[in-house]
Amino acid sequence: MSDLLSANLNEQVDPDVRFAFILTPAFTILPLAGFIDAVRHSSDEADRSRQIFCHWDVLSHDMAPIRSSCGLSITPWKTYDGAGEYDYIVIVGGLIDQLDEIHADTFEFLQKQHALGTKLVGLCTGSFAIAKAGLLNGKRAAIHAHHRPEFMAMFPESIPIENELYVSDGGILTCPGGTAAIDLAVEILIERCGRSRGMKGLTALVVDEHRMAHEVGRLPFQDLEECGNWRVEQAIKIMRQKLREPDTTEHLAAMLGSTVRQLNRVFLKHAKATPQEVWRDMRLQHARWRLMNSKRTVTQIAYECGFSDSSHFSRWFKTRFGETPRTYREQRLAKPR
Template sequence: MEFKAPQRPDDFEPDVRFAFVLTPAFTLLPLAGFADAVRHSSDEADRSRQIFCHWEVLGHDLSPVTSSAGFSVTPWKTFAEAGDYDYVVVVGGLLDHLNDISPDTYEFLRQHHARGAKLVGLCTGSFALARAGLLDGRRAAIHAHHRPEFVEMFPKVIPVENELYVSEGDILTCPGGTAAIDLAVEILIEHCGRSRGMKGLTALVVDEHRSAHEVGRLPYQDLEECGNWRVEQAVKIMRQKLREPDTTEHLAEKLGSTVRQLNRVFLQHANSTPQEVWRDMRLQHARWRLMNSKRTITQISYECGFSDSSHFSRWFKAKFGETPRTYREKRLAKQR
């Protein structure tokens, strides 16, 4: 597959410039979704000219890069020929090919970040950014399937599983899939205005632009598919009883198990006890309600199974680093 750069009128300065860097075995959907959102915002109708946006595909050489689905894309320029960009978008893919990323790629990312370009990691592009040493101490959006490997490989990075994308100033990450479209639209709105930034959604048959805090996948949904029936059934019960959490003893009794057995299988599959998972599920749900409802903090605390708002605030701050009130105020202020 060879992408050719659509032409731009002479002497026209675009509002935003993107460089796409494809890692070996990259995933097609995040690249296609992000690029198509940019393409539609760049021109009138569906003419695909690079007017309001500019984009290029770069590589350490001009050899085709094969995606996880077998389609190949040929870079348009080498890193040595690169220009100036507002965003460098790293499209990740299969982790088995992480070691195949050229050292020149990491050096290019570090250099352009130092020059002021913002970096975007799509899918496992966050792994590449972390390996380049650019995510230490920062939050990064990670697909739940990749959390174990990410935590083991990059203990200095804070993984975030339940946000569609994470913005840490000059580095943005998303777990891939259709979330790449939402992240692209967010960037395009900032640089091209809301009307032009949202232009591609209709063409892409996307109903609406989702905010970063809309949960794409339920917390601990992977545990419902882990292959251990005790864990799977326990998590389903927990999800049904977020408002009324119970003791591990009662939970084990419902499953015909013992507390010891239940603790053991949860530590094996979740690296946490049942009560820790249950509390974390309630905190994740509470965070979602803070951003997507007008309920008071006291109401949310009771609706998520905490005895009072003070108890809720203590656990929330321990989990997310700030109180529920501060968390809501900061993020609502950014949306204004």
């Protein structure tokens, strides 16, 4: 009798949200697994993996298995020709050197779905696939710090955003991958299925809490503190200690017993930016965190992060993040938290 009731329930309930997953060649397992498991737990009252309140498919241009970056393969469920209607198309990226292996039909499918108003979600380097389809021009996208130089070189019309767990812009949602995919999935599920059902999977996934987009575990440029070049590593530590009082490159080099030329050269090699550019970006990212996590005024934050005045700070902040500090704070604090 229970099996019959389950079958009837599956047939009678119209899902609150429908997802299609597209796996690029050499896709990464973790963001796919985290995202789809959050969806799976929200889809059923019990842990029985029934597609009741959520629906999902795995699509591709053909039915050949798709090999992940770790060697595991997944067979698509449907081709694009047999696809249904979806609220979100989730593109799971992976190794960038496999980007050229994505079939042309995939880009055409993404373009058609975006034109129809279907929201696109890029996990890991799925943002690269969306950008290659020409759909991220002029839009912001959450990019892992490791991949930012490549993304900027390949897609100069797009706006890469580091150190945010996910970004939404113009019907396209992106996240840098890893466990951030769980947070993005939960954010979508809360919006479409309600908070209780959207949060349901966190306990089963042994996740402590749902993180908002601006909550990042690692410090900005922490990777440079572990890059293997002592000049860069020590310079980053000094920069972090002197966010309020930035100094000249000449003085920074002297503190390290280096020349300006040597310091610039190693920073361009490891950070793809000059010391002053890194220092300014570090201060801007710290300022962004303070906008979201303190009640200090924009003017106070500007001075506390080493900018001469609020106008100077606002100009650089808008250049870096696409919004003024005031707009950035107002729009994000207006959302339920």
